[in-house]
Amino acid sequence: MPSVRALTDLLKQGFVWRAGELAHGGLPAVSTGFAALDEELPGGGWPAGVLTELLPEHEGIGELRALGPALARLSAQGRWIAWIAPPHLPYAPALQAAGLDLERVMIVRTRNATDALWAIEQALQSNACGAVLGWPGGASRTAAPGFAQLRRLQIAAEGSPALAFLFRPPQAAHTASPAALRLHLQSVQGELAVRIVKRRGGPLARPLLLRPAPVVPVARSIPQFLAPAAPAGRLGARPAPLPLAANHAVDRPALSDAAARFLPSRLAHG
Amino acid sequence: MAEGRALLACNAAAQALGVRADMPRAAALALAPALRVRERDPALEQATLEDAATWAGRYTPRVSIVTAPRVSIVTAPRASITQTAHAGGLLLEVAGSLKLFGGAAAILRGLRAGAAQLGLAADAACAPTAQGAWLLARAPADEAPCLDAGDLAQRLRALPLQALECDTAALAAVGLRTLGELLDLPRDSLARRYGPALCAELDRALGAQPDPRVFHAAPERFHAGLELPAEVEHAQALLFAARRLIAQLEGFLAARGGGAQGLRFTLFHRDAQTEIDIGLVRPVQDAERFALLAREKFSALALRAPVRKIALAVDAILPLAPASGDLLADELKPAGDWAQLAERLRARLGEQQVGGLAAHADHRPETAWRSAPVGGSGRKPGAKPTAGPHDPRGQRPMWLLEQPRRLQESSDAPCYAGRLELMAGPERIEVGWWDGREAARDYFIARNPAGALLCIYSERYRNDAGWYLHGIFG
Numbered sequence: 001m002p003s004v005r006a007l008t009d010l011l012k013q014g015f016v017w018r019a020g021e022l023a024h025g026g027l028p029a030v031s032t033g034f035a036a037l038d039e040e041l042p043g044g045g046w047p048a049g050v051l052t053e054l055l056p057e058h059e060g061i062g063e064l065r066a067l068g069p070a071l072a073r074l075s076a077q078g079r080w081i082a083w084i085a086p087p088h089l090p091y092a093p094a095l096q097a098a099g100l101d102l103e104r105v106m107i108v109r110t111r112n113a114t115d116a117l118w119a120i121e122q123a124l125q126s127n128a129c130g131a132v133l134g135w136p137g138g139a140s141r142t143a144a145p146g147f148a149q150l151r152r153l154q155i156a157a158e159g160s161p162a163l164a165f166l167f168r169p170p171q172a173a174h175t176a177s178p179a180a181l182r183l184h185l186q187s188v189q190g191e192l193a194v195r196i197v198k199r200r201g202g203p204l205a206r207p208l209l210l211r212p213a214p215v216v217p218v219a220r221s222i223p224q225f226l227a228p229a230a231p232a233g234r235l236g237a238r239p240a241p242l243p244l245a246a247n248h249a250v251d252r253p254a255l256s257d258a259a260a261r262f263l264p265s266r267l268a269h270g
Numbered sequence: 271m272a273e274g275r276a277l278l279a280c281n282a283a284a285q286a287l288g289v290r291a292d293m294p295r296a297a298a299l300a301l302a303p304a305l306r307v308r309e310r311d312p313a314l315e316q317a318t319l320e321d322a323a324t325w326a327g328r329y330t331p332r333v334s335i336v337t338a339p340r341v342s343i344v345t346a347p348r349a350s351i352t353q354t355a356h357a358g359g360l361l362l363e364v365a366g367s368l369k370l371f372g373g374a375a376a377i378l379r380g381l382r383a384g385a386a387q388l389g390l391a392a393d394a395a396c397a398p399t400a401q402g403a404w405l406l407a408r409a410p411a412d413e414a415p416c417l418d419a420g421d422l423a424q425r426l427r428a429l430p431l432q433a434l435e436c437d438t439a440a441l442a443a444v445g446l447r448t449l450g451e452l453l454d455l456p457r458d459s460l461a462r463r464y465g466p467a468l469c470a471e472l473d474r475a476l477g478a479q480p481d482p483r484v485f486h487a488a489p490e491r492f493h494a495g496l497e498l499p500a501e502v503e504h505a506q507a508l509l510f511a512a513r514r515l516i517a518q519l520e521g522f523l524a525a526r527g528g529g530a531q532g533l534r535f536t537l538f539h540r541d542a543q544t545e546i547d548i549g550l551v552r553p554v555q556d557a558e559r560f561a562l563l564a565r566e567k568f569s570a571l572a573l574r575a576p577v578r579k580i581a582l583a584v585d586a587i588l589p590l591a592p593a594s595g596d597l598l599a600d601e602l603k604p605a606g607d608w609a610q611l612a613e614r615l616r617a618r619l620g621e622q623q624v625g626g627l628a629a630h631a632d633h634r635p636e637t638a639w640r641s642a643p644v645g646g647s648g649r650k651p652g653a654k655p656t657a658g659p660h661d662p663r664g665q666r667p668m669w670l671l672e673q674p675r676r677l678q679e680s681s682d683a684p685c686y687a688g689r690l691e692l693m694a695g696p697e698r699i700e701v702g703w704w705d706g707r708e709a710a711r712d713y714f715i716a717r718n719p720a721g722a723l724l725c726i727y728s729e730r731y732r733n734d735a736g737w738y739l740h741g742i743f744g
Contacts, residue, residue: 062744098668106644
């Protein structure tokens with residue numbers, strides 16, 4: 001029965017999926033490191049060979065930390081991670097701390113959006129990267145890529161073994177995109193709420209709550225008198241005589257009482 | 271093409287007018303008054319042959335050049351011979367290379383294709399003797415290589431007399447047409463009547479006499495130029511010429527078993543020249559790679575004047591890093607070449623735009639990282655990174671702002687898309703007094719209403735100190 005076999009082949013390759021069913025096809029996927037998210041993504045992780053759009057509501061809410069576990073896993077395999085037209089400097093010590101091998105990181109800066117799209121396409125086509133992180137707006141962040149340009153990237157991604165992440169502004173969620181997976185990210189009370197805008201499979205009603213690698217360790221949280229509950233006046237004022245944490249840069253013990261009395265007068269001169 | 275009074279070669283348009291390559295120049299001009307006759311340039315011929323010999327070095331180190339004979343008497347050979355009678359050529363001793371390149375037929379194919387790439391019209395033949403191969407190439411009949419002496423003798427006998435290098439006018443006058451008929455004549459009288467050169471040539475062709483040749487020595491550095499047939503105004507059109515030079519370069523590199531890491535194209539204008547440098551991450555021998563990079567460079571180029579000549583130079587021939595295979599090749603291993611990607615991006619975006627990262631031990635965030643060459647130190651990938659995931663100094667932001675941004679303040683609290691609340695801190699640094707970029711700061715982790723985690727600091731020891739945004743926890 002060759003015709004039946006052809007259909008099962010197609011289903012396996014992930015080019016065809018049945019509505020209402022997640023496409024657990026032959027698409028290679030890399031676990032996101034979050035069990036709740038893995039469960040809802042076709043293939044059980046960030047899918048390779050398709051375009052994934054991330055639409056964070058605001059930068060800094062954890063959009064990169066959400067990728068951290070997957071990128072660390074790829075990096076441990078010795079695969080390359082290309083950052084194309086990033087909006088700021090990727091900070092080397094932080095990447096290292098997240099488990100990325102800096103020797104396998106390629107930073108590509110571009111002058112305009114056209115170059116950024118071109119570079120993302122090249123990186124996907126080259127088959128050299130484990131993950132391609134692209135900010136397709138270019139350095140200006142104004143020019144939004146059109147559907148045709150995104151379609152080019154999706155086609156480039158289809159032949160590629162890489163994870164392809166595009167970071168786009170949240171307003172892009174309202175426009176059509178050829179990307180196979182689109183996630184809207186928002187911070188809800190310190191957790192990252194992931195709303196799946198589009199995936200191969202049925203829609204998801206509720207957003208998922210993720211807790212990416214905690215940034216603020218409990219032991220090192222802010223002293224009580226500086227905490228948000230304190231009167232607002234304390235925040236803007238110079239927080240000069242602070243009890244110093246034991247592991248701060250100068251690695252001195254906390255100031256003695258005598259030193260603390262001395263400190264304000266020295267500050268006045270300095 | 272002409273030399274002295276004799277016409278040596280003509281193109282199809284001239285042939286259509288009745289001009290034949292064996293005519294005296296005056297006769298040709300009488301037939302086609304508009305005929306443009308160019309003088310033969312022996313120096314250029316020699317240079318072309320030397321370039322080709324350098325290229326052919328990829329198949330064997332033993333390449334010798336056969337310089338084209340000068341015309342002495344106008345003969346009337348058959349038209350098919352005329353094309354090759356005045357041609358120079360190359361002799362390659364490939365006995366030691368047959369196994370490597372997959373046999374004589376494969377080498378012949380490679381030579382024909384290569385000659386076409388270099389823009390030369392060439393015939394190729396293979397025989398057990400150098401002179402035999404030369405004669406077979408001068409009168410091409412059969413593309414298959416001739417591999418043993420018996421076959422060679424048979425094929426030589428079938429050759430027309432004009433294939434010989436010796437002057438054959440006198441032989442043709444007595445009614446001989448093929449080498450076979452000549453070989454059937456008694457040797458003694460042949461030598462007596464037509465001189466020893468004729469017999470010597472026949473003996474060398476048949477392998478009865480040794481045939482030592484001088485081998486071409488490839489130059490130490492690669493330099494090749496190409497005169498363009500017409501002035502070129504668009505950089506894209508130069509690519510065709512550049513490809514020829516690149517094909518030459520590949521042969522040159524293959525002959526030395528080396529690679530090039532930097533190429534320099536020079537475009538010659540009427541009274542100026544433009545230099546285009548192409549850099550590679552590591553030495554490469556592959557013409558396709560060079561051509562790809564050249565295309566990116568040329569497409570971004572705006573010519574300031576028409577180009578008359580293009581040259582390619584490579585100063586350093588570097589040893590190639592051999593590709594190491596993996597015994598347990600992993601399916602997930604990158605199939606593509608990262609170095610190729612980096613070069614490609616660099617060729618279009620600029621050298622400085624593509625780089626790697628390195629961490630540096632410093633407490634100031636702005637100096638705790640360095641840009642590094644892509645691929646870094648070449649440390650074995652997968653080896654343990656220098657710093658573990660547990661940095662004792664606490665969490666670091668994924669993004670660093672190139673310049674710390676002064677934050678607005680409202681009702682005494684710093685703002686960044688809304689009022690910030692402090693989450694953790696302070697982390698106090700007081701460093702840099704030794705290198706003049708002193709930093710005395712208290713770093714805090716702050717969160718804005720949208721939930722973005724930020725790395726902000728306030729300057730100590732400064733009275734007007736406000737709050738600065740320095741990093742974003744992506």
